[in-house]
Amino acid sequence: MPHSVSVFGLGYVGSVTAACLAKLGNKVLGVDVNAAKVEMLDSGRSPILEPELEEMVRENNRACRLHATMDANAAIHSTEISFVSVGTPSQRNGKLDLRGMQHVCQEVGAALKTKKAYHTIVIRSTVLPGTTERVVIPALENASGKKAGVDFAVCFVPEFLREGSAVRDFFEPPFTILGGANSKEIAPVRDLFAWATTPIYETNPSSAEMIKYVCNAFHALKVGFANEIGAICKELRLDTETVAKIFVADTRLNISPAYLKPGFAFGGSCLPKDLRALTYQAKELDLRLPLLESLMPSNQEHIERAVSAILQAKKRKVGLLGLSFKPGTDDLRESPLVHLAKRLLGEGCDLKIWDQSVSLGQLIGSNRQFIQDEIPHLGSLLCDDASAVIQHADVLVLGTKAVDKDSLMAQLRPEQKLLDLVNLEKGHRLSNHSAYEGICW
């Protein structure tokens, strides 16, 4: 069923949103403080240059589905749903400038004061997590004297369009994220996006706000990564295109969800060694690769987060479950858990360690030698039995998924702090233990 929608802010996002929603059969009223943009849209011309938009604006304006006004009050009273896509630029220090958003909240709130019917507001501008709940809703409640969730609803629905292909991106988004307080408040927005053929996810507004930033940060990371790889390939006189093409062909480990689950630091015999070798070679070539060079410090920082979380408990007796760099291997080379154990010993902790695959009795060959030569002080802290470590610890650190969860649960004492570094799958989380936390979940 068509809806009547107002769109506040007729820039790149707002103009495309307004025209596309009108093309879908909705009655759309654009609103802007810029008289020129309003006049253009209202007379059937696109306020921005974007492929396909000019024609779409003209057709829908002629069909009386797309108009524009500077009168925010009239726009709120004549529509059921309002999109907000005003600019949220950076201030000089990088802080987000919310003045446009606050101004819209004032205007929309003042209009809601005199509107009897329920109204839904959809924030489409990119704003930091918490903005909808802590800035937008209070501003609207103040200006309207009404209550969110009772008289009006506010949802956050991030926009994923890219300039240059904005119309196509609107109709074929990677996914649609509907952020709202509950299913009932999201319902009118869900209905408005019912045409979408790609997945729709419903979540709370803050998570929806965060996902937009995660996407953009990841896109920036990908561009930076590709460019640094390209730069070193060029210096080495390699065919960058071939390297990049073959790299992306791996959809199991490279272009995939692999390694993208927040958990503990990376380690092992390859990743740190190979990163160091590559960045050292770049230095020899007089190339600065700040992104690749930042990975080892970033990893170290993650280990320090675990150290801080453990020391915060102000208990000396610490138990570490897991020591090798991943379950099922006894390889201790560059294991982040070995670094963690060393740091804890340095801080004066009374440490006991258990790892299913690592115990001095079982160790063979190079790893036995490694413990004896490199970390003899850790070797003497290894226990054959996880129970001995659990019983010893005031703070228990879960560094491996290779634990018997039921046995662990049965032995945990209520006052024991449990720090889960490996982010056990939700269903396996020991959520009924009160002093249970992670370092990045």
Ligand SMILES: NC(=O)c1ccc[n+]([C@@H]2O[C@H](COP(=O)([O-])OP(=O)(O)OC[C@H]3O[C@@H](n4cnc5c(N)ncnc54)[C@H](O)[C@@H]3O)[C@@H](O)[C@H]2O)c1
């Ligand atoms: N441009 C993109 O590709 C893109 C993509 C996704 C998300 N976003 C986000 O969407 C938001 C809008 O981006 P944009 O590029 O369309 O911005 P823009 O600067 O092109 O347009 C913003 C519009 O808002 C209007 N405006 C400001 N205050 C207003 C008010 N009180 N009432 C009505 N209109 C008002 C301005 O006059 C302007 O026309 C930003 O938060 C941006 O980060 C942009």
